[in-house]
Amino acid sequence: MGSAPRIAIDAMGGDVGPAVMLAGAARAHDRRSDLSFLIFGDEAAIASELGRHSGLAGVVEIVHCDDVIAAEEKPSLALRRAKTTSMGRAIQAVKTGDANAALSAGNTGALMAMSKVALRTLKGIDRPALAALLPTLGDNDLVMLDLGANTECDTQNLVQFAVMGAAYSRVVLDIDKPRVRLLNIGTEELKGTDQLxxxxxxxxxxxxxxxxxxxxxxxxxxxxxxxxxxxxDGFSGNIALKTAEGTARFVTDLLRRAFTSSVRSKVGFLISRPATELLKHHLDPNNHNGAVFLGLNGLVVKSHGNANEKGVANAIRVAARMVREDLTRKITQDLADIAAHRADQAAAQ
Structure with a gap:
């Protein structure tokens, strides 16, 4: 296990900003008291929210930033302001070693661009990938990647994603030997692109x-x-993710409409409420919040922009567990094993 995690938080990203980010940090700290935080953003706004959470006293350092990345700002423009923005400085804290991981609920494209430039990719990784946890009918969630960082991927990218996704699964899902599959248009070996x-x-x-x-x-x-x-690949993965999220909203909205359509339906809702609450819990994105940029020389986590304090706390939990379990080292070791295996094969030929 690694040392006590220190998380750099961009407090200005997302739909709510400092209020939900500080509340999420407080909730995460209540669960694990070894956490500490570097909070980047408007000092007055952060201090005001910090006053609501006495449990964070002594474990938070505020770093004032005048500049904020807008939700719709182009990544190329955001990169030019990386050194002055709350998002950019949170990532920089990981690079300098002042923090073990960075968390932001802001602009995804800007966060990826800044992270790639500041942290660079691990040796043996051509491109980083965006990975997230998705709910399933099984005993565990599943890890899916890439979810939008790379629209086009070659064979090596997919193999590297599999290595990173398996290492991530071992860390966050505590699965010793994860089952890995490639998303395809069929399960037969002859189907799919040459890359697949x-x-x-x-x-x-x-x-x-x-x-x-x-x-x-x-x-x-x-x-x-x-x-x-x-x-x-990121193109297919992003479509699959958005489709799944849309289907979940469709099901919950349809149930809500059905249960309010008549008096009999309302009575039926009361009877079936335990089941519908279980469904709501299972589909709540806050319970699976915290997408991760895998393959960088540093840990960066992306929170949903509309996450509540529970969602932010879960994203912090993901970041902290990656720190404690030294995910970057595990990915590096697996990549080294692949390189060694190929060298042995080449020598034997």
């Missing part, structure tokens, strides 16, 4: 890694619970 088929061929032979490659899976089977890591 080539990546599958490489992963089938990687039995020396702490993962179990199970071939392909289709979009309608993502939530079944029979896989721990799903790997895809």
């Amino acid at each position: 088929k080539d990546a599958a061929s490489i992963l089938r032979e990687a039995d020396y890694l702490r993962m179990r490659f199970d071939g392909f899976t289709e979009g309608d089977k993502i939530s079944r619970g029979d896989v721990d890591v799903i790997v895809t």
